Amino acid sequence: MTTHRSAAAATTPAAAAPALADLAGLPVHGISLEHSDTVAAEHWLASLSPAPVLAFTHLVRMPRPHVALSLVFAGTTPDFAGTAPTDLGNAPSGLGAAPMGLSSECAEAVAEHRARSSGRAVLYPGVELLVGTLSVAEVLELSAIEKVEILGGGPADPATLIDTGDFVRPQWRSGVLTLITTPAAGGRLVPFETRHPTPCCAAH
């Protein structure tokens, strides 16, 4: 169990509130490697060096359901644009290979990213500080997350505590980077998305 403010205590206010606007001028890369789910996509993402400053997953249904990514790099962009998908990063066997017929370029992901219409943020300013238990206000202060909502219940009270589970994946909602939460035990909130949801045929 992590204690409240474990992350926030180490952070000075000056380092806080990184803004998405500061990254607005940088190029957005859309990549589709036909990852079957967000776990596989995030696994591939973790292998990139240098890591992007912004990374979103996008759900694509056609021709087969898969997960694409949109990436923004602060400085050097890894030399993957235009290369064969199998050359990307240090992708583990089976994850980097795209079947024939699917382009590694994903204009759809770029468009969603630019329009802020949909997409789920994996890497964004301040994400590394969102660990342990934090108040809603702290989440807003420490990270690029712009809004915290309760599922089916509107905006969250700034004082309410969120058990982050060290796994915080906000989403674009009407142009606003929004973290959706749900009520949890102890009067707290948890992010809507958990790291390990119940698989479809778990041996439960």
Added chain:
Amino acid sequence: MGHGHHHHDHDHSHDAGGAGDVPPALDLSVPDSELSPSDVSRRGFLRSAGLLGAGAAASVLATPSAAAAAGLPHSHGPAGGGTAKGGFRWLAGDHHIHTQHSSDGLYRVIDQAGHGRAFGLDWVVITDHGSNAHAKIGVEKVNPDILATRKELPDLLTFQGLEWNIPAAEHATVFVHPGRHEVAVLKQFEQTFDGSQLPATNTNEQNEAQAIAGIKFLGEQVRRRKVEGALFLANHPARRGIDSPHEIRNWRDADPTIAIGMEGAPGHQAAGIPAPNGRGGARGFYDNNPSAASFQGYPLETYRTWGGFDWMTATVGGLWDSLLSEGRAWWVTVNSDSHVNYLDQSDRGPGSDFEANGRYNDPVYTGKVNTGAGDFWPGFYGRTNVGSTSFSYKAVMDGLRAGRVWVDHGRLIKSLDARVRVAGDRRAATGTPLGGVLHVRRGTATELTLEIDLQDVPNWAQFVPVLSRVDVIVGSVTGPVAERDTFTAPNTKVVKSYEVSPGARKLSVTYQLGRLDKPFYLRLRGTDGKRTQPGLMGAAVDPAGPKLDVIGDADPWGDLWFYTNPIWVLPR
């Protein structure tokens, strides 16, 4: 023995074609010029209501023969009847139960059936997962156990079914009437149509088409008399957001005598019991998030339970209502989805080889209490109550197909009799029951009569549940939608709520539905009143609907609801 509520002297059999059954106004082969003035007017009304014409073919309400084909009663005026509770014998059951023939299961058939019977069920369906091992071995091996259970527990109707991996979608219960070919039909179905048996390279369209073909195959087996009946019900439909609205419509339209509904509430209702006494997870195991296979139009609210119920059913004006307001007969049920049960003290038999044997070895007693399990025994918490004309396999299937079904959690109420009547007609043998369609002349006043016997015996948590409120939910019938991914019904809302007096033994109310102007349906919902919030379509639609269940803190016994299936009122 109950008396059927719609015994007419003409043929209702499914393959009769029914051409002679269609009144002239509904028979589009009869031109307007040959109709009587009143039939012309009636036809115009139906057409403007979207209940007639090309698009209306998808609605079971379009013609009486179509209604009959879907197993819908079509009352000629205030029909119905019998003596007690609409003349039906209400049989409680569960159509979603796993055994040692599922890779995530544990129990023998007799373990599940025996508990289900002891906890008050009249019928159960054994639904092990479709899989390689099940398709090759399990589907046959389970049958002798089911036959033995039928012999051992004659007071319980034990159906054989399976849990279908619907291609491109979630799981579904598929089950058949017992008979010589029950295994052969299920086996052929599973080997041909289960998602686990299809090529991984299939596109979404190919998989969706295969799902439709599977449902049609089942209908064909019934028509060819291989089995006396087969039914499909979508399980935990909103859990992962992958049952899109158009897929649900497509399944139903593939064969409305087979694909009849969905789980209104998922099983796994113990999964939210707080730790350390419980698993501390999400009620129903509804803790997923959108994936690439999900229907992207669904909001995040889809993926959670509300008062223990699936979002499609729990949302007034939501997906279920969008189907009902089209006139699509689509019913809801409640089940255990029992795999491994809360507080049980057994485990899989040692030395099991599921892949080789198609089953785990028989369970063994461990002496350890399993607080981490998320399921209840069949009958322990939820039940699907089916108005049946007799105690028989066929009567249960017929009752399900007709939608004479209400469901509850924790035995919230003892019994329910809801009927829509022509106003003032209180004869015991009249009234259109749940799932039915009352046809009356335009301008005729109708009313709902509702009698609920409040619970007076304890449930399986040893308390007597107290019903606090009953809601009457009404929606206009606006005909088939143009956009098959529609999942809202803007004209459906709670129109009346009845508070139940403390200490009352019975709730007996009449609700005036007014003079028939536009076709409509109604359904009922009740609650212990312990957890409510404004509905997702707003407080004006549903002022006190089911509340979002709390992850890790969802006591299933402290949040009880019942739901009924709808009754339609249409112009004659």
